[in-house]
């Protein structure tokens with residue numbers, strides 16, 4: 124490769140031409156080092172290949188706005204480099220941090236945060252896949268979840284303090300103090316907005332620079348895409364609904380459960396009830412990294428759902444210290460969130476990702492709305508043991524769906540359970 128080369132008219136060409144020569148050689152062209160004499164075989168197609176390559180080189184060297192830019196850009200501004208992806212990741216995380224910090228303030232917090240939080244989550248998931256698929260996707264989901272949890276925790280701890288400071292400053296309680304506190308909390312949304320705008324700009328810029336294809340022929344986004352969703356995707360949805368209905372509504376009713384069944388004080392019940400989210404903040408990125416390094420998403424989801432089942436059984440049928448069960452729930456929930464949500468990206472084409480994630484959130488929330496009502500009714504009429512048995516049934520259904528997903532994926536030769544090495548090999552073969 125390193126031989127001196129001259130093009131046919133005798134002009135010296137740059138090192139890039141060596142590469143061009145070698146590429147041409149690979150296409151069936153023989154180059155005689157030093158002389159720049161090219162023997163083509165077959166001549167015409169090789170000459171065409173050379174012409175194409177030289178045209179490409181000229182465009183690059185001439186500094187065409189799109190083609191040349193990525194080579195000249197510093198790492199932080201180059202969308203194909205890790206440094207730039209990390210910048211994008213930072214924006215994605217702060218987008219979630221701020222909005223979830225604010226959501227926790229809303230008077231209708233239990234689910235009604237639908238318009239803001241859930242739509243944001245769809246956008247965040249779609250950005251994550253678009254920027255990190257085939258790279259650090261599970262870790263990115265873990266980090267996003269972690270930042271959302273930190274946002275909520277910071278907020279829960281800060282807002283009471285802020286309210287009392289404003290109360291002391293204004294010398295009164297009531298709506299003015301509450302309004303000012305909420306107003307200050309709302310500033311976090313401005314931070315979110317800035318992150319969202321920056322992300323939108325960087326995303327469009329990357330599309331332009333990297334020539335990411337948008338809306339190829341036939342790739343129109345339609346709501347009716349839903350009817351074409353594959354069986355594995357539907358199973359992912361079922362796992363999601365059946366799993367989350369046994370976690371979020373349980374935490375919603377958990378405080379009373381711990382006071383009534385285990386005789387905890389109100390403060391201790393609050394502490395144990397929040398441990399699931401407290402664990403998920405540091406553990407989600409760790410599990411995300413683990414899933415990235417090992418692959419095998421279905422197996423991790425299976426472990427997470429099975430561990431959740433054990434945790435609910437401990438809470439239902441034993442009087443063991445409930446901290447053990449709740450810590451297990453926290454760990455398994457963090458693992459599930461990192462391994463389950465990124466799987467969607469493996470079973471739908473990129474242009475349907477937003478629809479798929481939107482649909483997943485919708486049915487998750489529909490399930491949560493219905494099950495929360497049913498859970499309340501069971502609690503009122505039958506008490507906590509029945510309620511726990513109900514949650515155990517939901518998790519068991521989720522477990523069954525994971526096993527089905529494993530079998531379907533295997534039968535169809537799907538990629539959901541590939542090891543990290545298999546994924547890497549496939550990526551390399553596509554690059555080649």
Ligand SMILES: C[C@H](NC(=O)[C@@H](N)CCCCN)C(=O)O
Pocket residue numbers: 236240241244268460464484487
């Ligand atoms: C990752 C998973 N996300 C959800 O459940 C979404 N519905 C987003 C929730 C956003 C806050 N309402 C999770 O939080 O475990």
